[in-house]
Amino acid sequence: MTLALDAAAQDLLFREARTANTFTDEPVSDEQVQAIYDLVKFAPTAFNQQPLRVVLVRTPEGRERLVQHMADGNKAKTSSAPLVAILAADNEFHEELPAQLPSFPQAAELFFTERPVREASAHFNGALQAGYFFLGIRAAGLAAGPMTGYNAEGINKEFFGDGDHSVLAVVNIGKPGEDAWYPRSPRLAYDEVVTTV
Amino acid sequence: MTLALDAAAQDLLFREARTANTFTDEPVSDEQVQAIYDLVKFAPTAFNQQPLRVVLVRTPEGRERLVQHMADGNKAKTSSAPLVAILAADNEFHEELPAQLPSFPQAAELFFTERPVREASAHFNGALQAGYFFLGIRAAGLAAGPMTGYNAEGINKEFFGDGDHSVLAVVNIGKPGEDAWYPRSPRLAYDEVVTTV
Numbered sequence: 001m002t003l004a005l006d007a008a009a010q011d012l013l014f015r016e017a018r019t020a021n022t023f024t025d026e027p028v029s030d031e032q033v034q035a036i037y038d039l040v041k042f043a044p045t046a047f048n049q050q051p052l053r054v055v056l057v058r059t060p061e062g063r064e065r066l067v068q069h070m071a072d073g074n075k076a077k078t079s080s081a082p083l084v085a086i087l088a089a090d091n092e093f094h095e096e097l098p099a100q101l102p103s104f105p106q107a108a109e110l111f112f113t114e115r116p117v118r119e120a121s122a123h124f125n126g127a128l129q130a131g132y133f134f135l136g137i138r139a140a141g142l143a144a145g146p147m148t149g150y151n152a153e154g155i156n157k158e159f160f161g162d163g164d165h166s167v168l169a170v171v172n173i174g175k176p177g178e179d180a181w182y183p184r185s186p187r188l189a190y191d192e193v194v195t196t197v
Numbered sequence: 198m199t200l201a202l203d204a205a206a207q208d209l210l211f212r213e214a215r216t217a218n219t220f221t222d223e224p225v226s227d228e229q230v231q232a233i234y235d236l237v238k239f240a241p242t243a244f245n246q247q248p249l250r251v252v253l254v255r256t257p258e259g260r261e262r263l264v265q266h267m268a269d270g271n272k273a274k275t276s277s278a279p280l281v282a283i284l285a286a287d288n289e290f291h292e293e294l295p296a297q298l299p300s301f302p303q304a305a306e307l308f309f310t311e312r313p314v315r316e317a318s319a320h321f322n323g324a325l326q327a328g329y330f331f332l333g334i335r336a337a338g339l340a341a342g343p344m345t346g347y348n349a350e351g352i353n354k355e356f357f358g359d360g361d362h363s364v365l366a367v368v369n370i371g372k373p374g375e376d377a378w379y380p381r382s383p384r385l386a387y388d389e390v391v392t393t394v
Contacts, residue, residue, distance in 0.1 A: 002229055002337065003233075003236065003336050003337050003338070004209060004337060004338030005209055005210070005335075005336035006203065008203065009203060009210075010236060010336070012201060012202060013202070013206075014237060014239045014240055015236070015239055017239070019241050030393075031199055032199055034391075035199035035200050036200075037387050037391060038387065039200065039202075039207060040211060041384040042211045042212055043332065044216050044341070044343055046345045048382040050385045050390070052390060053391075053392075054390055054391045054392070055391075055393070055394055056391060056392070056393045056394070057393075057394055058394070059394060062394035096385070100384075100385070101382055102382065102383070103379055103380075103382065123324075127320075127324030127325055127328070128325075128328035128331075131325035131328040131329055132328055132332070134240070134325075138202075139200050139201065139202035140202075141200070141201030144241070146243070148243045148321075159394065168321070182300055183300075185245040185297060185298055185299065185300065186296065186297060187238040187239065187247065187297075188238070188293070188297070190231050190234050193234060193238075193247070193249060193250055194230060194231075194234060194251045195250075195251070195252055195253070196227075196252070196255050197252055197253070197254055197255070197256060197259035197356065
């Protein structure tokens with residue numbers, strides 16, 4: 001009873017949720033994606049920056065353009081999942097920062113004038129947001145199948161082309177199908193991860 | 198009713214939870230931290246890698262060693278929070294990968310022999326795990342105050358010293374105190390983040 005989060009929510013988000021490799025044909029609606037976004041958008045980032053961008057791949061043409069850049073082992077499931085989303089970081093997020101952080105509008109020009117600094121920040125905070133998004137998919141009662149096996153440069157050029165976006169992950173979304181997952185792999189024990197000074 | 202996650206859990210983790218800047222004196226126990234870890238350790242990463250490392254700063258000496266590296270605006274709250282944790286990525290996570298991924302034990306030597314590749318992977322997946330950890334703090338009924346304003350090199354040398362760890366965030370943990378948070382800053386609208394192809 002150490003946690004305040006109820007057991008059903010623990011199971012839905014963490015304990016019973018699994019990365020899915022197969023899906024049923026049941027479609028995933030824009031309303032579901034919006035409900036996911038409108039939940040996870042509140043999770044914390046540094047300076048309230050919001051570099052995450054999401055491309056929903058809904059057309060057969062879009063699917064083909066994506067699959068060609070996926071690693072061989074990911075092509076079949078990326079082709080067949082009900083919905084595939086490309087998660088990317090906008091490395092020019094600082095342009096929106098004064099509006100996102102009205103209490104400290106000068107943060108953009110104080111900290112983010114240099115592109116390498118911006119990129120590192122966009123990648124870190126975009127990764128935080130990607131993780132929140134994966135949990136949001138589970139919160140919607142769906143299974144997520146995140147993938148990082150792809151030609152990143154190929155995806156960046158194919159779907160963004162402005163040189164300002166970095167793909168972070170591609171995620172299959174839907175209801176889990178037959179034999180959707182492998183046996184759970186082990187996790188590090190608390191004492192292997194947490195130390196005290 | 199588009200989400201499967203119950204409303205109380207939505208509020209606890211996302212909608213009502215806020216980044217805290219002040220805390221009460223109520224201590225945070227090791228049992229609470231273990232409950233947080235034992236929940237969020239199940240959230241997904243690439244290849245089931247687990248680069249996240251957590252240093253709990255419990256002694257006055259440890260607190261002083263940390264505070265000297267924090268940005269001026271973060272020193273007071275880092276000094277006074279009931280518990281402070283340093284979250285870092287272990288860039289040599291690949292040594293554990295064969296045990297973490299028994300279904301594909303050759304992943305480490307196929308993909309992670311080069312240090313820059315390992316670092317990028319450790320930073321991305323460590324960031325995912327850091328985000329999960331922030332939500333885990335909220336799942337324990339506590340408030341998180343994540344910070345990225347510090348001298349990263351200083352913290353890496355002070356607390357790790359092996360050249361193999363990269364601090365990702367420092368997080369204050371406890372029950373929220375008086376005037377614990379600023380007004381909620383805006384979030385990007387769905388249409389500003391999500392596009393369809």
